[in-house]
Amino acid sequence: MRIDVEDLHVAYAGRTVVAGAHLIARAGEITGLVGPNGSGKSTLLRAVYRHLKPVAGRVLLDGTDLRELTPARSARHVAALPQERGGDFELTVREVVAMGRTPYKRAFAGEDATDRDLVAGALAGVGMAAAAGRRFTALSGGERQRVLLARAFAQDPDVLVLDEPTNHLDIRHQVELLALLRAQRRTTLVSLHDLSAAASVCDRLHVLHGGAVVASGPPREVLTPALLAEVFGVRAAVVEHPLTGDPLIAVDHRAPAPAPGDAVAVER
Incomplete structure (x- = not known):
């Protein structure tokens, strides 16, 4: 599925942070957002995964305004890994990853074979299968990051929205995570601070500066x-x-x- 951001304006804490942004994340490609701190990357991504409501403009999923979808239906298509990682879950690693199946479940419904397979595959994909029974609160920052990414994979979305997913990861796990994103071939919209990593993993870059997209295109042309x-x-x-x-x-x-x-x- 394709994401189109059209003339997006987003305000946060009474201040306009994103002003008239246009960008495209094409189906099956990794699209990167880069820019200095305060340029509006996280705010734009929050609007894409519906954490913030735009003042103007819209976010389209294959031509449909995301605001026209119910939250559950939207969550079946778009999974997010925000910078705000949430509280300390008093759950096991496996239970946290299984939360990614929530958009597909009716109230009080149990797991089925599809749920179990997706959760197991997501844990294996991020190298955390052996930690499935550990408490989430006992993990390091980098381990928690990988578990939350596994939760997004278990959601089995068409689109991944990732805000600085390599934060807290050592160099080996950064490389493994980015390789995993390439192997997934899902539509991915990701913000990255490491410009060389963005140039390596992304098919297309959008550069944000002062809340506006100031350059777009293949990394070799943009950077x-x-x-x-x-x-x-x-x-x-x-x-x-x-x-x-x-x-x-x-x-x-x-x-x-x-x-x-x-x-x-x-x-x-």
């Missing part, structure tokens, strides 16, 4: 030195990764941020 200077305020070169051939962002950590007058305007 230019001029854009990195203008949007992120860093001096950087974009080179070819020696192992994969993907764009690799080499930031000059010794240089001060470019002065406003030195920045090159971003092509929109």
Whole structure:
């Protein structure tokens, strides 16, 4: 399924955070949102998974406004991994992952074979099958992150919306998670801070700056030195990764941020 965000305006705490955003997440592709802190990435994603109601504009799922769907029907199509991870669940790891099956269940209905298979597959996919009986509260931050991602997989959605899913993960599990997203081939809308990781895993990028989408396209076309200077305020070169051939962002950590007058305007 495809996601279209059309002229989206979202306010939070009385302040407009996203102003007139347009973006596309094509079916079966991984679409990345990148931008500096405060650019509106999380707020935009919250509107996509219906945690925030837009002031104007709309989010379409294969041409249907998501607000026209019931919450349960919407949850069968769109699963989210927010930055806000929720409270400490007094549940086992398996019980947390099984919560992903809730949109498909009537009140007081028990598990069926499909539920059990999806939960087991989701746990195995994130490398947490051996921890199924452990308490969620006893896990490290990275382990909790993987369990919550498994819950989203168990939901068996058409669309995944992931807000900084690599937070709290060590480098090995970051690589495994991103490889898992590639293997899933679901429509995925994901925000990432690591620009090189975004360039490697995403089919298309949308760059947010000041609540607006200022650049869109394949990573190789979007992540230019001029854009990195203008949007992120860093001096950087974009080179070819020696192992994969993907764009690799080499930031000059010794240089001060470019002065406003030195920045090159971003092509929109």
